[in-house]
Amino acid sequence: MGAESIRQLYLQYEERLHNGPVEEIDRDTYYDSYDCLPPARNMNNMFFVGEPYYGNIFPFCFTAEGRYFRCRKNIKTPREQLEKEIAEYMATLKRQEYED
DSSP, X not given: OOHHHHHHHHHHHHHHHHTOOXXXXXXXXXXXXXXXXXXXXXXXXXXXXXXXXXXXXEEEEEEETTEEEXXXXXXXXXXXXXXXXXXXXXXHHHHHHHHO
């Protein structure tokens, strides 16, 4: 196996980690995650926890509509993409809750 094959496998693995599941957490867990270490990247209503999960993949916490969530994201993900993904997730969540 050559270096390029190994690099491609690594990128595939990192992409799977980046697209990990979103879990709802409580307010205390959200703020404990914020306070445990200085955030690696801090934005309004969202932040990356200060210690990586793996490589460039970090625990990512966000709040939307009075609820708190955590997942894994690449720390280099642009803010606009994060906001878009959060909006899409919340829309999907609302549809699922409406159907239940």
